[in-house]
Amino acid sequence: MRIPIDRESQLPLYKQIANFLISEIQSGELLPATKLPSTREMALELGINRITVSSSYAELEAKGYIYTRLGSGTYVASPIEDHRSRNKEAQSKTSWPLWQQRLLAQSVLPTELERDRIGISTSIKDDVISFAGGQGAVELFPADDFRKSLYTVLLRDKTEALEYGDYAGYAPLRATITHILASQGIHAQPGNILITTGSQQAFALVAGLLLHPGDVILVESPTYATAIDLFSSLGAQLVGVPVDEYGMQVDLVEDLLRTVHPKMIYTIPSFQNPTGVSLSGGRRRQLVALAEHYNVPILEDEFVGDLRYEGRSQPALKGLDPGGYVIYTGTFSKMLMPGLRVGYLLACGPVYERLLARKRITDLATSNLIQRALEAYITVGRYEAHLHRARRTYRLRRDSMVAELKNHMPDGTKWITPQGGLFIWVQLPEGVIVNKLYPEALKEKVDFAPGSLFYPAEKSFNHIRLNFAMHNPERMAEGISRLGVAIRRCMRLK
Amino acid sequence: MRIPIDRESQLPLYKQIANFLISEIQSGELLPATKLPSTREMALELGINRITVSSSYAELEAKGYIYTRLGSGTYVASPIEDHRSRNKEAQSKTSWPLWQQRLLAQSVLPTELERDRIGISTSIKDDVISFAGGQGAVELFPADDFRKSLYTVLLRDKTEALEYGDYAGYAPLRATITHILASQGIHAQPGNILITTGSQQAFALVAGLLLHPGDVILVESPTYATAIDLFSSLGAQLVGVPVDEYGMQVDLVEDLLRTVHPKMIYTIPSFQNPTGVSLSGGRRRQLVALAEHYNVPILEDEFVGDLRYEGRSQPALKGLDPGGYVIYTGTFSKMLMPGLRVGYLLACGPVYERLLARKRITDLATSNLIQRALEAYITVGRYEAHLHRARRTYRLRRDSMVAELKNHMPDGTKWITPQGGLFIWVQLPEGVIVNKLYPEALKEKVDFAPGSLFYPAEKSFNHIRLNFAMHNPERMAEGISRLGVAIRRCMRLK
Numbered sequence: 001m002r003i004p005i006d007r008e009s010q011l012p013l014y015k016q017i018a019n020f021l022i023s024e025i026q027s028g029e030l031l032p033a034t035k036l037p038s039t040r041e042m043a044l045e046l047g048i049n050r051i052t053v054s055s056s057y058a059e060l061e062a063k064g065y066i067y068t069r070l071g072s073g074t075y076v077a078s079p080i081e082d083h084r085s086r087n088k089e090a091q092s093k094t095s096w097p098l099w100q101q102r103l104l105a106q107s108v109l110p111t112e113l114e115r116d117r118i119g120i121s122t123s124i125k126d127d128v129i130s131f132a133g134g135q136g137a138v139e140l141f142p143a144d145d146f147r148k149s150l151y152t153v154l155l156r157d158k159t160e161a162l163e164y165g166d167y168a169g170y171a172p173l174r175a176t177i178t179h180i181l182a183s184q185g186i187h188a189q190p191g192n193i194l195i196t197t198g199s200q201q202a203f204a205l206v207a208g209l210l211l212h213p214g215d216v217i218l219v220e221s222p223t224y225a226t227a228i229d230l231f232s233s234l235g236a237q238l239v240g241v242p243v244d245e246y247g248m249q250v251d252l253v254e255d256l257l258r259t260v261h262p263k264m265i266y267t268i269p270s271f272q273n274p275t276g277v278s279l280s281g282g283r284r285r286q287l288v289a290l291a292e293h294y295n296v297p298i299l300e301d302e303f304v305g306d307l308r309y310e311g312r313s314q315p316a317l318k319g320l321d322p323g324g325y326v327i328y329t330g331t332f333s334k335m336l337m338p339g340l341r342v343g344y345l346l347a348c349g350p351v352y353e354r355l356l357a358r359k360r361i362t363d364l365a366t367s368n369l370i371q372r373a374l375e376a377y378i379t380v381g382r383y384e385a386h387l388h389r390a391r392r393t394y395r396l397r398r399d400s401m402v403a404e405l406k407n408h409m410p411d412g413t414k415w416i417t418p419q420g421g422l423f424i425w426v427q428l429p430e431g432v433i434v435n436k437l438y439p440e441a442l443k444e445k446v447d448f449a450p451g452s453l454f455y456p457a458e459k460s461f462n463h464i465r466l467n468f469a470m471h472n473p474e475r476m477a478e479g480i481s482r483l484g485v486a487i488r489r490c491m492r493l494k
Numbered sequence: 495m496r497i498p499i500d501r502e503s504q505l506p507l508y509k510q511i512a513n514f515l516i517s518e519i520q521s522g523e524l525l526p527a528t529k530l531p532s533t534r535e536m537a538l539e540l541g542i543n544r545i546t547v548s549s550s551y552a553e554l555e556a557k558g559y560i561y562t563r564l565g566s567g568t569y570v571a572s573p574i575e576d577h578r579s580r581n582k583e584a585q586s587k588t589s590w591p592l593w594q595q596r597l598l599a600q601s602v603l604p605t606e607l608e609r610d611r612i613g614i615s616t617s618i619k620d621d622v623i624s625f626a627g628g629q630g631a632v633e634l635f636p637a638d639d640f641r642k643s644l645y646t647v648l649l650r651d652k653t654e655a656l657e658y659g660d661y662a663g664y665a666p667l668r669a670t671i672t673h674i675l676a677s678q679g680i681h682a683q684p685g686n687i688l689i690t691t692g693s694q695q696a697f698a699l700v701a702g703l704l705l706h707p708g709d710v711i712l713v714e715s716p717t718y719a720t721a722i723d724l725f726s727s728l729g730a731q732l733v734g735v736p737v738d739e740y741g742m743q744v745d746l747v748e749d750l751l752r753t754v755h756p757k758m759i760y761t762i763p764s765f766q767n768p769t770g771v772s773l774s775g776g777r778r779r780q781l782v783a784l785a786e787h788y789n790v791p792i793l794e795d796e797f798v799g800d801l802r803y804e805g806r807s808q809p810a811l812k813g814l815d816p817g818g819y820v821i822y823t824g825t826f827s828k829m830l831m832p833g834l835r836v837g838y839l840l841a842c843g844p845v846y847e848r849l850l851a852r853k854r855i856t857d858l859a860t861s862n863l864i865q866r867a868l869e870a871y872i873t874v875g876r877y878e879a880h881l882h883r884a885r886r887t888y889r890l891r892r893d894s895m896v897a898e899l900k901n902h903m904p905d906g907t908k909w910i911t912p913q914g915g916l917f918i919w920v921q922l923p924e925g926v927i928v929n930k931l932y933p934e935a936l937k938e939k940v941d942f943a944p945g946s947l948f949y950p951a952e953k954s955f956n957h958i959r960l961n962f963a964m965h966n967p968e969r970m971a972e973g974i975s976r977l978g979v980a981i982r983r984c985m986r987l988k
């Protein structure tokens with residue numbers, strides 16, 4: 001078997017091999033039950049490392065294209081469609097235990113349901129330009145520096161880095177976080193910081209502690225999709241507060257506090273997900289005052305607060321906290337790298353110890369090794385330098401996207417240019433419905449996040465969320481041009 | 495300031511410096527408000543890397559011994575006792591929001607409460623020989639190989655290793671896990687594996703899905719302490735099934751299934767925590783048959799199933815599963831390194847998708863980088879080799895501990911020699927109560943896990959759990975000798 005490999009490609013070798021084999025299997029060049037060369041043979045033939053071949057085979061196996069018989073070898077599986085239909089059949093209602101059948105009747109998470117309805121697939125093909133993601137530019141990930149930090153830390157701390165570590169998180173990293181927060185005007189003690197497995201876990205800990213089935217939670221409408229699923233899974237009732245260009249419409253909050261008695265307010269005050277807008281200074285003060293007056297905790301999600309490209313920075317709600325009302329959450333996923341899964345929360349008062357206890361029963365602790373490497377990587381100076389670089393790149397990309405939107409969008413398309421963050425929230429021309437647009441866009445090989453995913457209750461179907469940080473200007477121009485074609489086609493289909 | 499450092503010591507340099515400064519501060523040699531040298535100055539003076547000094551300072555700051563004024567320098571803080579009393583005062587009931595004050599009234603987790611009662615401190619001093627931990631021997635952690643795997647993976651996959659990755663876990667790692675399971679007689683598809691942040695998260699996902707407030711769960715009595723806290727936190731009612739030398743007394747289970755209608759059975763069938771005993775083959779079959787007949791899911795915790803030193807291996811409950819009744823959990827924490835925080839569960843049927851959805855809202859995914867490094871590290875062959883090494887070392891250590899117990903324990907002390915795992919469960923001589931023994935043991939500078947932590951309901955106070963894997967024979971002999979002294983003193987105190 002001759003497998004073409006390209007050592008200069010961005011695509012890792014193991015993936016090139018896996019992709020080639022998949023196309024051979026799908027086209028029928030490789031028939032079911034064909035025995036593949038051993039990893040050793042193929043490594044020799046291609047002049048590459050055996051571990052690379054193993055990785056390819058593992059990927060193919062996980063995807064169901066091949067299977068391994070221990071002591072015999074690796075074989076091409078029957079076509080994947082067969083596998084799926086066999087699975088479907090096996091999952092028919094009657095073959096599983098009764099307690100499992102009952103699970104089928106349980107409510108599905110709202111945004112999962114919406115994803116299903118729209119037909120969102122998690123495996124977007126390589127030739128699709130996707131604006132759907134929630135992360136920053138991969139080329140800015142400090143992979144090399146981080147690799148060195150990992151190496152240094154394992155040499156320095158040896159096996160200590162591989163033990164369980166402190167439930168609350170690695171103490172020096174907590175100290176570093178207080179320094180980063182101090183540079184943003186938040187004064188915190190390391191003893192009030194709790195390291196979490198991404199900020200998603202911080203939300204889960206706080207909501208798990210403070211929300212009970214039937215409780216009301218106020219959220220922005222629209223808001224972060226996975227937070228909607230989290231709060232819903234706890235049986236909470238989500239009440240949306242509309243968002244305008246100055247963020248959550250806080251003047252509507254007091255009435256809600258009086259009438260629906262929420263147990264918590266969840267807000268993304270800076271460069272909000274998905275709208276990109278920021279809560280004004282006045283509204284920030286007003287919201288914190290309301291929380292104090294009505295005795296309601298605020299969960300502050302500062303996922304990209306650092307990524308401001310222009311305009312005056314606003315104080316964090318935590319910075320305005322009169323004492324114990326605001327639980328602040330931050331993350332290294334957006335600024336550095338999502339694959340680390342390190343976030344944190346800052347909480348004062350008795351709530352901290354209870355969140356710590358929940359952290360322990362949830363997953364004992366976040367990876368000690370990753371925390372130590374992160375601590376070795378982030379000096380305040382390095383963080384500032386990385387932030388500076390990220391801001392410069394993302395500001396240019398935001399400007400490119402706005403320019404391309406002006407070029408390619410039909411009349412009637414609207415958006416507010418955000419002052420920071422990762423997202424532009426685009427309102428489609430009248431009559432273009434996001435669920436109709438989605439399949440058309442995929443035909444054009446462009447992808448986005450449908451706006452209907454982000455609504456806690458009554459959905460709106462005429463917005464989409466675009467991530468402007470992920471692609472360079474050329475790819476962005478191509479993607480937005482494709483999107484324009486899809487929208488125009490949708491308008492004609494009406 | 496002359497700081498003595500020892501480059502040959504096992505203790506990392508940054509910790510040596512931190513420890514020295516703590517002793518200087520505690521003894522009053524360094525007075526509050528004294529300015530410390532800058533990290534640059536101290537690094538130059540000691541001829542070490544600046545990052546090492548920064549790590550020391552960060553640790554001291556996290557512990558409250560020093561504080562940093564941005565742009566000014568680092569200073570010795572007021573004595574730590576002052577800090578604590580200030581904190582206590584600040585946490586007085588009246589100064590926090592009402593919603594926080596209400597939290598104070600909420601029930602505390604049962605084993606947390608028991609820890610408080612016994613006075614267990616999480617910061618055990620260096621000169622204490624501790625048999626309390628739940629992990630393997632640090633000197634067996636494959637730190638060097640893992641460092642190389644991390645390095646290789648970051649060179650190979652580059653930024654791809656730092657993206658979010660698949661919610662279910664890195665596909666090639668899931669495939670590898672199915673191969674490891676196959677070698678243990680469990681046939682699994684990668685599509686039924688869900689990677690979790692340690693097996694603790696697997697328990698949290700399963701219990702969160704299947705248990706509701708008021709539901710009964712059957713557990714072994716005694717059982718894993720943090721599982722008790724987890725199930726209790728969900729409002730479940732724990733019913734204990736006593737354990738004898740053949741594991742859970744399964745003949746008592748049918749009556750309980752009929753009378754208390756449990757929604758789940760949680761069991762640690764192999765080298766149980768804390769007793770070290772294993773469920774016999776007959777009881778395994780009986781338990782699975784009961785689960786099928788009474789339509790109850792089994793959560794199987796196989797935390798050290800691989801670590802068998804003698805005797806015939808028993809099939810996993812999952813291997814006996816007639817279809818979808820058993821949810822199996824495994825972990826790399828014990829066999830490899832706890833600091834990775836990588837475990838997994840194996841579930842078939844509709845329950846899998848629902849666990850996956852909960853994983854997503856809990857923390858999105860487990861660190862992609864760590865998963866890829868683990869996958870690169872664990873070939874089946876390497877895993878077997880590591881397992882072989884671990885088994886040899888731990889068998890010898892178990893034998894040493896048994897020998898030392900025979901040497902040093904007073905008459906009336908009893909234990910069952912376990913055939914594998916990490917723990918020996920020791921029954922104290924009549925009249926010696928674990929809560930009385932604990933402070934005596936700490937005086938002798940030896941530590942253990944008090945048995946009362948492990949009981950779901952009615953506690954027993956005459957057992958302790960000893961970890962035999964963590965210390966070499968010399969240190970083990972010294973530790974058990976100290977324990978013998980403490981027990982005898984306790985007997986005289988009666």
